[in-house]
Amino acid sequence: MLHYIPFVNRIEELKVLEELSARGLTKPLYLYGPEGCGKTRLLKEFINSYNNVGIYIDALEGGDIESALQLSKVLNKAIPFIGELVESYSGSIGRILAERIHELLRRLIVKLSLRKSRLVVVVDDVVKAIGIDRIEWYIKWLYELIWKIREKYEVKSILIIVTTSEGLSLDIVSRHTHSHIRMLWNLDKKAFLELASKLNPPDTATTEEVWRVTGGNPRAVIEIAIDYNWDVSKWLVDLKYRLLRVVERVKHRQLAKHLRTVIEDVDVIHSEFSEEMYNLYKVLVEENLIIYKYMNMLVGRELVENQELGIGKYYAWQIPAYRKVLSQLL
Ligand SMILES: Nc1ncnc2c1ncn2[C@@H]1O[C@H](COP(=O)(O)OP(=O)(O)OP(=O)(O)O)[C@@H](O)[C@H]1O
Ligand SMILES: [Mg+2]
Structure with missing residues (x-):
């Protein structure tokens, strides 16, 4: 059985993320898309290979700091500082981190001498974690945070990305001008075929049928291949x-x-x-x-x-x- 599913394609998306992280954005990037289209995977892969200060926060993670966070290589010494921060609050780890990005960045920048770096912070599944009634406040807060960090730490650039698959939150967020809103869609046909080929499809007819029913949604494709044996x-x-x-x-x-x-x-x-x-x-x-x-x-x-x-x-x-x-x- 395949334990690890190799990451396929998303070349253009990674390139855009690279460009955005080099420039930074003055507003948070609100990334939404179908459930299981690959938002989490894309952003984790990006942070993993990011060659500056990259922090991925799984806002839904309850108890384990190692699963709540993914850090770029520059930050491999950072876990103890972050651990201290989390310990001083009670509640779910992901949510503590999502609501204390400011403190988190302050500690990292000061302790690891990271002034003048490029920062990328991803807060994944934000709506489920902090609640739809607080999303307006949160996005505005992130917006203000970007400006505070720029001024205080003279960072070269900062990019904050938040994700959700909660469609109803889009109506709320799009009422305001505090964020850039972008969509991530399912895999295109070429990427889908690449993913399917790694999952031992029985024949081309089945692969085509899976394309027609999933439209390239990677979670659905993987589920059909593994859990339903095609x-x-x-x-x-x-x-x-x-x-x-x-x-x-x-x-x-x-x-x-x-x-x-x-x-x-x-x-x-x-x-x-x-x-x-x-x-x-x-x-x-x-x-x-x-x-x-x-x-x-x-x-x-x-x-x-x-x-x-x-x-x-x-x-x-x-x-x-x-x-x-x-x-x-x-
Ligand atoms: N480009 C890809 N290559 C290989 N596997 C992928 C790719 N994108 C997503 N996957 C896999 O598809 C599944 C669903 O992806 P992921 O969890 O990232 O979706 P999501 O958009 O974050 O979903 P949700 O809205 O539920 O949070 C995961 O098992 C993930 O590893
Ligand atoms: Mg996700």
């Missing part, structure tokens, strides 16, 4: 059990007719203005099935529409299989 139909059956709840929610609200139209064309959410459509939109976003996508991707362009994969101009199904399974359940 048996797509078994995976779809389990997905059906999961989505039945959603269909019930939709039917209870008398929105089945609207869901059918969204399955046909996801962009009707944008073109049909009714209270029912708005309620359905909220259900589908809350359940992490669709996502708003009229936004630049990290690589600086829009995700191209693709009817077959359920990707419209304004909205998209996070994974094409959701559409297929919901359609069967209806």
Whole structure:
């Protein structure tokens, strides 16, 4: 069995992150995207190979400092200082770190003489960790923090990235001008094929089928390959059990007719203005099935529409299989 899944592709994204970290940004970068599209993996890989001060914080990690943090090589002596900081507070480690970035940076910069460096800080899964009701405050706080750090420590550049797959938070964050918002999407076909080939696919027909149902979502691809031994139909059956709840929610609200139209064309959410459509939109976003996508991707362009994969101009199904399974359940 494959214990470690090699990192594939994301070459353009890594290049953009490299460029941004060299320049820095005056506002935090809010990176959102489908669940399992690879936000965490990309950012960890980036921090791992970053040749300046890079800190990755898993805001959801409860107890273990080694799993809550990933540091670039420059910081390999930093864990004891960070340990001291965490010990002086009670609560979940990831959250302590996420809310005390200022103190964390101050300690590191002073103790390791890191003035005039380039800093990158990633706070992963921020909405789940600090709560949707506090996200507005947090982003504004990060924004102010960037300016404080620039002034106080004369750093060459600073880049703060926060991630989430909570679609509802996007509405809140995009109300303000305190952040740059960018999207990360699932793997493209080439990267998907590269990943699939590392997971011993039985034949090309199966690989193609997995592309059609996952649209290149790496978590779904890995799950089908390993947990379902490439048996797509078994995976779809389990997905059906999961989505039945959603269909019930939709039917209870008398929105089945609207869901059918969204399955046909996801962009009707944008073109049909009714209270029912708005309620359905909220259900589908809350359940992490669709996502708003009229936004630049990290690589600086829009995700191209693709009817077959359920990707419209304004909205998209996070994974094409959701559409297929919901359609069967209806
Ligand atoms: N480029 C890649 N190459 C190989 N594996 C990948 C790649 N991107 C993601 N993965 C794998 O896919 C799975 C899901 O990725 P990851 O956890 O990074 O997604 P995510 O977007 O952070 O999800 P969530 O929204 O749930 O936090 C992980 O097992 C990860 O290692
Ligand atoms: Mg993640």
